[in-house]
Amino acid sequence: MSLTAATDGAMPQQNWLDKLGAAHILLAVALLLYPLVASDFFLTQIAGYSMIFGVLALSLMLLAGYGGMLSLAQITVAGIAAYAVAILGNNTSNVLGFGWPWWIVVPFAVAAAAVSSALIGWISVRTEGIYTLMITLAIATATFYFAQQNYAIFNGHSGYAGIHAPVFWGIDWRDPKPFYYLCLGLAALSYAAVLYGSRSTFGMTLQAIRDNPRRMRALGYHVTAHKVFAWFLAGILAGLAGVLLVWFNGRVSPGTIGVDVAIDVLVIAVIGGLRHPIGSFLGAIVVILMQTFAIDIVGAERFNTLIGLVFLVIVFVSPDGILGLWGRIKPHFAQESLRAGP
Amino acid sequence: MHRRTLLALALFTGLTAPSMALAADDAIKIGLLATFEGPFTVLGEDSERGAMTALAEANGSVAGKKIEIVKGSSDASPDSAVRAARKLVEQDGVKVLVGPLSGDEGLAVKDYAKTKPDVTFINGTSAAQDTTLRNPAENFFRFSTDGAQWMAGLGTYAFKDKGYKKVATVAEDYSFPYTQVFGFMAEFCKAGGHVPSKSWVPIGNKDFSSVIAAIPEDVDAIYVALGGADAVNFLTQYQQAGGSAPLIGGSITVDQTVLTSKGKLRDVLKGTPSAGPTADTNDAPAWKAFVDAYKKQPGAFPSPSLFAHGYYVNMKATLLALDQVGGDVSDGGKKLREALSKLSFDTPTGKVSLDKNRNAVADIFLTEVTEGSDGNLLNKLVKVVPQVNQTLGIPEDEFMKLGAVNRDNPSCP
Numbered sequence: 001m002s003l004t005a006a007t008d009g010a011m012p013q014q015n016w017l018d019k020l021g022a023a024h025i026l027l028a029v030a031l032l033l034y035p036l037v038a039s040d041f042f043l044t045q046i047a048g049y050s051m052i053f054g055v056l057a058l059s060l061m062l063l064a065g066y067g068g069m070l071s072l073a074q075i076t077v078a079g080i081a082a083y084a085v086a087i088l089g090n091n092t093s094n095v096l097g098f099g100w101p102w103w104i105v106v107p108f109a110v111a112a113a114a115v116s117s118a119l120i121g122w123i124s125v126r127t128e129g130i131y132t133l134m135i136t137l138a139i140a141t142a143t144f145y146f147a148q149q150n151y152a153i154f155n156g157h158s159g160y161a162g163i164h165a166p167v168f169w170g171i172d173w174r175d176p177k178p179f180y181y182l183c184l185g186l187a188a189l190s191y192a193a194v195l196y197g198s199r200s201t202f203g204m205t206l207q208a209i210r211d212n213p214r215r216m217r218a219l220g221y222h223v224t225a226h227k228v229f230a231w232f233l234a235g236i237l238a239g240l241a242g243v244l245l246v247w248f249n250g251r252v253s254p255g256t257i258g259v260d261v262a263i264d265v266l267v268i269a270v271i272g273g274l275r276h277p278i279g280s281f282l283g284a285i286v287v288i289l290m291q292t293f294a295i296d297i298v299g300a301e302r303f304n305t306l307i308g309l310v311f312l313v314i315v316f317v318s319p320d321g322i323l324g325l326w327g328r329i330k331p332h333f334a335q336e337s338l339r340a341g342p
Numbered sequence: 343m344h345r346r347t348l349l350a351l352a353l354f355t356g357l358t359a360p361s362m363a364l365a366a367d368d369a370i371k372i373g374l375l376a377t378f379e380g381p382f383t384v385l386g387e388d389s390e391r392g393a394m395t396a397l398a399e400a401n402g403s404v405a406g407k408k409i410e411i412v413k414g415s416s417d418a419s420p421d422s423a424v425r426a427a428r429k430l431v432e433q434d435g436v437k438v439l440v441g442p443l444s445g446d447e448g449l450a451v452k453d454y455a456k457t458k459p460d461v462t463f464i465n466g467t468s469a470a471q472d473t474t475l476r477n478p479a480e481n482f483f484r485f486s487t488d489g490a491q492w493m494a495g496l497g498t499y500a501f502k503d504k505g506y507k508k509v510a511t512v513a514e515d516y517s518f519p520y521t522q523v524f525g526f527m528a529e530f531c532k533a534g535g536h537v538p539s540k541s542w543v544p545i546g547n548k549d550f551s552s553v554i555a556a557i558p559e560d561v562d563a564i565y566v567a568l569g570g571a572d573a574v575n576f577l578t579q580y581q582q583a584g585g586s587a588p589l590i591g592g593s594i595t596v597d598q599t600v601l602t603s604k605g606k607l608r609d610v611l612k613g614t615p616s617a618g619p620t621a622d623t624n625d626a627p628a629w630k631a632f633v634d635a636y637k638k639q640p641g642a643f644p645s646p647s648l649f650a651h652g653y654y655v656n657m658k659a660t661l662l663a664l665d666q667v668g669g670d671v672s673d674g675g676k677k678l679r680e681a682l683s684k685l686s687f688d689t690p691t692g693k694v695s696l697d698k699n700r701n702a703v704a705d706i707f708l709t710e711v712t713e714g715s716d717g718n719l720l721n722k723l724v725k726v727v728p729q730v731n732q733t734l735g736i737p738e739d740e741f742m743k744l745g746a747v748n749r750d751n752p753s754c755p
Contacts, residue, residue: 041432045425092453148544149515151749157516157545158420158446161453251450255419292429295378295415303415304379 031184040176050284051183052244055190057269057280059237062194064274067230068210072262073136074238076143077117079257081242084109086252092162095155102166110239117235118228125227140262148254159253163246174247183244190237194277206230271314273321282322369410370669373430375441376466380417381546385649389443389466391639392650396657404661405669412436420450427451431461437671438462440657445470445518455479460674464660467652470517471747474701475732483682483700485659486652487619489518490525492593494706494734495727496617497529500590506562508536512553513567515542522567522592524747528734531754538755547572550579567592573600577607593618596711597647601719611719614711620651620691621707622720632690655689662687703731
């Protein structure tokens with residue numbers, strides 16, 4: 001199985017409007033206007049939460065789609081940022097909590113996440129395929145149990161509570177609308193960064209390494225360094241998602257970074273399609289909607305079965321996720337526009 | 343570009359449509375939050391039976407209004423409990439919420455309750471002390487008692503009647519077992535006993551060999567506060583390692599999920615004293631009537647677990663208070679909360695009323711494991727400790743001086 005990500009090749013000179021794409025502009029307008037029609041619950045618990053997990057899945061997509069490295073440790077990296085926010089900022093658990101202002105805490109937390117991600121990457125780049133998956137799973141599990149049993153730093157099973165998003169410019173950033181725009185802004189930024197990065201020299205090199213590491217090494221590229229740097233970049237994305245996650249929940253505990261959540265992130269990326277950056281967000285919306293509302297459809301006893309079945313069907317019908325499915329049925333609709341094309 | 347346009351449209355409509363589907367009707371919605379997934383699924387399902395028993399007694403309505411139950415599921419982690427509570431309150435629009443089930447969940451939901459002053463929260467079975475004792479929420483009520491109250495009488499009984507002077511403790515590593523150990527030691531240490539070693543193990547631990555090795559040789563008994571599979575694993579391994587010290591059980595250590603297990607474990611368990619909010623051989627007619635009503639629920643156990651009991655009591659209190667205010671929660675639940683604070687009623691296990699922190703004062707049952715006439719192990723009622731309050735009968739200022747419950751407090755080595 002090869003996880004090849006599609007990137008558009010050399011493009012003719014275009015004006016910025018064409019470059020951005022009509023669909024992106026339409027999507028942006030729709031998302032900006034979304035708070036006008038949505039309830040507070042849908043703004044934060046569905047849209048905000050989906051975007052947080054979308055960014056997390058995007059960091060996995062970056063590694064898997066462009067670098068060929070499938071990781072289960074993305075939630076661990078996000079958790080490191082989340083715990084850093086709790087420890088360096090304020091919490092009500094009476095353990096640590098240095099009370100630093102948010103504009104110092106956030107860069108610190110993201111940096112800590114990125115560095116740990118690079119470390120995880122440095123350990124796991126020597127492996128390939130299923131072994132990368134296993135080693136990252138081991139790291140995720142070990143971190144989970146360590147957090148659960150360590151009281152000096154992680155405060156054990158109960159973790160940290162009472163963590164509040166910052167209030168500045170007269171806005172409480174955990175209020176539904178500001179928090180939605182915060183998530184949207186970050187998601188858009190991450191998405192644009194990944195799209196841009198995939199076409200940059202580094203992105204191209206990474207994809208070349210994914211396709212044929214031996215040839216790249218022979219050409220004089222430092223394969224390990226490129227891979228570790230990709231982990232570092234993915235760590236920045238995951239760290240940002242972790243900061244939003246801890247502000248969203250107002251708390252962080254080992255349950256936040258459990259193995260089931262790690263698998264959720266993988267499922268989101270796979271359902272959306274590991275080859276497409278936008279797929280991460282699409283997958284997140286599907287998964288979050290399912291997790292939230294499946295209990296209303298089939299009752300409390302069997303709702304996890306329904307969620308599992310939907311995942312199975314999507315992956316069975318289309319190994320490349322929802323976007324792959326669309327890619328396969330599109331030709332049937334596209335005949336008209338092909339003839340009318342420029 | 344077709345693909346992306348359609349994608350955008352799909353996203354947009356998909357995310358807005360459900361928010362428009364809020365309908366208004368005359369039913370009263372009650373949110374029911376329990377663990378329908380994760381390690382406590384079985385307990386969560388039994389708690390639902392308890393809540394449904396209370397609802398069936400009221401014929402599914404109060405003050406002429408139908409009760410609609412909206413279920414929310416957590417996996418016993420505080421995050422998932424708050425997420426489920428948020429969904430019930432913010433999306434389904436419940437004004438009354440019953441739950442959650444376990445200790446740390448209760449602490450998290452209490453914090454959430456403070457941000458929703460118009461919603462009334464009634465506990466399920468979560469039994470951490472500080473859910474109501476320190477920094478409580480005005481709109482969080484607990485008609486089930488806490489884990490320290492459940493231990494009332496046990497410490498004294500172990501010291502005086504059983505003659506244990508030195509006891510080691512083995513318990514799971516989170517807020518509910520801390521509270522249980524606290525409740526046991528508060529009495530045991532006061533009576534003159536010593537606890538030289540305390541072991542805390544993570545939930546779901548499989549290998550207890552290092553824990554067993556750490557238990558001092560010369561203890562008179564071991565106090566075990568582990569739940570379900572953890573209890574069975576520990577007891578089996580302790581026995582295989584040649585351990586022979588008698589046991590003292592936490593409230594969920596010697597319940598039916600452990601007592602029904604097969605093998606030599608049965609011999610070890612016989613004679614184990616314990617305490618909790620229920621007893622299997624309670625002869626009171628009210629308890630027997632409750633057991634019969636409970637057994638009508640699908641999939642019921644031979645005897646209701648303390649989770650079924652706790653959710654029953656809390657749901658019953660909710661329905662009684664709703665009846666008093668005519669099912670009217672349009673004032674942001676103010677009248678309902680007043681009615682709840684003043685509520686005092688007879689449960690299958692005796693009278694329950696609330697203290698100023700909205701925590702229950704109720705009877706506690708001291709029990710001992712015996713073999714029933716049919717060969718099944720059950721908890722025989724030894725003594726009823728009447729009307730235990732949250733400070734275990736100790737004056738409040740003196741009790742607060744004992745400090746917050748945690749791994750190291752209390753201590754009497």
